[in-house]
Each structure stands twice: as C-alpha cells, then as structure tokens.
Amino acid sequence: MRKALIWSTLALLSVVFIYPFVWLLSASFKPRGEVFDHRLIPETFTFENYLKVWQEAPMGLWMLNTAYVTVLAAVAVTVTSAMVAWGFAYFRFPGRNLLFGVVLATMMLPGAVTMIPTYLIWNSLGMVGTLTPLWAQNLFGSAFYIFLLRQFFLGLPREPFEAARVDGANNWTIFSRIALPLCRPAIVVTWLFEFQAAWTDLMRPLIYLRDSSTFTVPRGLKALLDAYGFGGEWHWEIVMTASVITTVPMIILFFLGQRHFVKGIATTGGKG
Template sequence: MTSTSPVPDVGPSIKKVKSKTRAEKLQTLIVYVLLILFSLAFIVPFLWLISGSLKNSSELFSNPGIPKVFQWSNYKEAFTAFPFLLYLKNTLLILVVNIFGCFISNTLIAYGFARIKWKFRDAIFIIVLTTMLLPFQVTMVPLFLLFQKLGWIGTFLPLTVPAFFGNPFFIFLLRQFFLGIPYELSESARIDGANEFKIFWRIVLPLSKPAITTVIIFTFLNTWGDFIGPLIFLSNNKLYTLSLGVQQIMSVNDPRWPLLLAVGVSMTLPVLIIFFLMQKYFIQGIAMSGIKE
C-alpha cells in the first residue's frame, strides 16, 4: 500500500512573490519619476541657454521656445567680439599650473596626514580642516595686501601659487582615500627596501586614481569658472581669463545677450564633456573617500 504525501499549497507564496515584484516595480517607477522631475530643474535652464544663444535680441525675450530662425552667426560674432583665443590661452595656462600644483601639494600633504605617524599630526589636521570654515570673502583683503607687498598684483602668480600650498577640502578627500589603502602594502614595500617616497609614488598614487581624478575635476571647475580671483588680481586686459572677457561683449546701454549666452554655452560644454568622461572615477573618488580608517 503506497502512501501519498499531501502536496503543499504554493498559491499564497506565488501571490506574495508577485505582489512583492509589483511593489518593487512601483517603487522603482516612483524613484525614476522623481529623479526625472528633479533633473528638469537643471536641464531646462541649460536648454534655455542653448536656445537663447541661437536667437536674435528681439526674439530672446518674446519667444521662450525653439528659435524660429537659428542664428548660428551669434557664435562667430561672440568669438570675434573680444580676443577669445588670447583669453582662452590665459585660462588654460592658469588651469594647467593649478592642476599640477594641486596634484603635487595635496597628495603629499594628505599622504603625510594619512600614512606617516608624527607628533601632533591629528591636532594639526583638525586645524587644517577648520580653515574650510573661512570663505574667500574673509581672506580676500588680507590676500590682496599680501600679494601687493610681494608685487604680484597684475600677474598670474596670485591665481597659481596658492595651488602649491594645498587645499583643505582636497587634503581631507585624499587623506580619507589613503586611509582605505591596506597598510600591509606599505609594510611589504619597506621590507623590500623601498623608502617613503617610493611607497607614495609607486603604490599609493596608482591605487588612488579615483580620488586624484576627483581633485582634478574640482580644480578644473574652480579655475575654469573663477571670476572673483581674476577680477581682483588682474589689472591688464591682456591677462584676462574667459570669465572676465565675457564682460567685454556687454555694454551698459545695450547688453548683447545672445552673444553672452553663446559664450556661456561654449564655456559650459568643456565642463560637461570632462565630467561625462571621468564620472566613473569621480563617483568612486567621492564614495570611497568615506571609508573609515
């Protein structure tokens, strides 16, 4: 006589799985809808910037939509309304020097705070962090007086030399990333006879590409769009940067808004391109810098 075991009722389990799947899909849909709505707050102004750069002055304020006739000549006229190539060269020169200075200074300082033990290290690091509380408007006048005493006003030195003395935020970002690198790698290198600089250059830096890329992106953004610094420290218009040169296509009585918007689009595109090319390293640098020591 064969006995048959009762077949379990899987109906309720299947219903639970289906309801859970539907809830997850609904939750994902809501998240995507909210993200799209929030992104419109940033996308719409940029689309209006592009649209306005392709209109004439009369249509700019009367037609908020797509231009009736695309005024591509606005870009050509904008680049000839002021010495664009000269100001671009000045901006790129300051940019390259600042990126190099930030890379050298911030990585070395952060390595000293993260990987080398010395007296009062943590106390001095806290002091460095507190300087982040001081906005540029507070230090602007003392810096101007200092650079004036040094005879640097009217040169690129006030805009480039400070990059070689470190940035508190970059130091903090890199230090947190360096702390996440296993100390066993450094100890193994020391056993093999490597000194501290070789450990820094050959082990720590290659493993810190995401954080270093993040620092480079922030340096690029700060330098590319800097207006206050060149306005204060540069007195010769032959040394102007792009952000200062934009003022020259505006007049008091008749602002040339389409040309201004065309230059705005041209200055925004490099930022977007660099971010999209390096966004993987940028996100990794920000996320992994939060690793606890």
C-alpha cells in the first residue's frame, strides 16, 4: 500500500507538471479559432502553424543568436566559477572564509540594483545593441555556481593533488587534468543550469537589443506577441507554435544530460 501510494502521488505530480506542455503542444496544431478549446487532441489537426511561423518571423536567425549567446554564457560561467571555486576549496590563505562569505553575500543583491550601473558600463563601451552583454557578464563567474562547485571540490581527497605536485605538476595542471575530470557531474549541472537560464532569459535582451536581426528567441517571442496583437485579437497559434519550437531543444538537452544532472545534485557535498 505504501509503494502504491508513493507511485500514485508521483504519477499525479508528473501529470500536473507535464500537462501545460502537452496543452501547448496540442494548441500548436490547432487553427486560430480552436486554440483555447481545452482539448488535448485537436478537433482540426493542422501543420500550417509550423510553416507559417517560419514565414512570419526569422526563427532560424533568432535560434542561432540564442544558441550563440547561450553556449558562450554557459561555457564562460562554468569555467570562471570552477576556477574561483577551486581556489576557495584547495588553497589555504588568510581571510579565505571571509572572502568566500563576501562572494556569497552578492547573491542577496537584487538584479534591479545592478541593472542600471551595468547598462551604463556596457553603453560606455559601445556594446548596447550587440549580443556581447548577454554573455560577457558571465566571465566574472556566479556566486551560486562558485558555492556549488566549491562544495564538490571539498569532497575530493587531497592525496591525488599532493601526489601530482610531488611529480612536478603546477597548479593549472592539477586543476585542469585532475580536479575538473573528477567533478564532471558538478560541471555538467552548472553548464545545464546556465544554459537553461541563458536560453530563456528575456530581461537582458529587452534591455540591450534593438534590432530584430540580433533578437534571441525570448525577445523574438515578445516581438511576436506584440506584432500579432491588433484590434483585441491575438494570433495565439503562432505564439504557441514558436514556444514549442524553442522549448523542445531544452527538453532534449535535459534528457541527454539527465544522468550527469542527477549524479551531480546527489553527490554535491555539504562540507564547509
């Protein structure tokens, strides 16, 4: 009875979480007048929306821009956060805990506090209107990812690192050839988290992008939402179809990285 209750609860929660996407997928195959009829199986099944969305909007260009920004943002924040986390976990120096506390304290700063100063910096560099501000900020790491990776590094034994140092390995060799391979699950988790965050980010594209040729997918969806609203009537079938096209890559990515994702979350240590 206990197992049946657990499985029933899990099945119910799965339905709750999956239903919105199933509804979205169903709506993308419906004509305009049937989008909100709440039927999961369309009464009138059509592929016209998937053809029309590519004609009405440069989805290919938007997805290319999004992929460019997302990959660079994920790689940049993963590498820099890992380097900082390794420094806090491996090296012993005065004020280490205090400095690490300062890094964690930055997570308490709301994004709205730094939004205007950050914009002014990029504007003075002449980067407003380009894709650079959307990913280059990640070159300075992230406090959350630094914490996550540091906890993982603390769970590694120091003996392999000391043995490598005796053999003549320098700090960079120890970090890149021993530490990083050992914490691959945590690296994958960090990369996936940031990939999802950059792929779905709307705020920064709204602030920095002006030309539709530089739009990312979320910014493009906002443009579609604005463009197809006239006279109180909305072409929701186009918006739904574009949403499906942009959601599917993330689902595929998480399925491919699921094993590393679960392992990284489960094995991230709690050492301090």
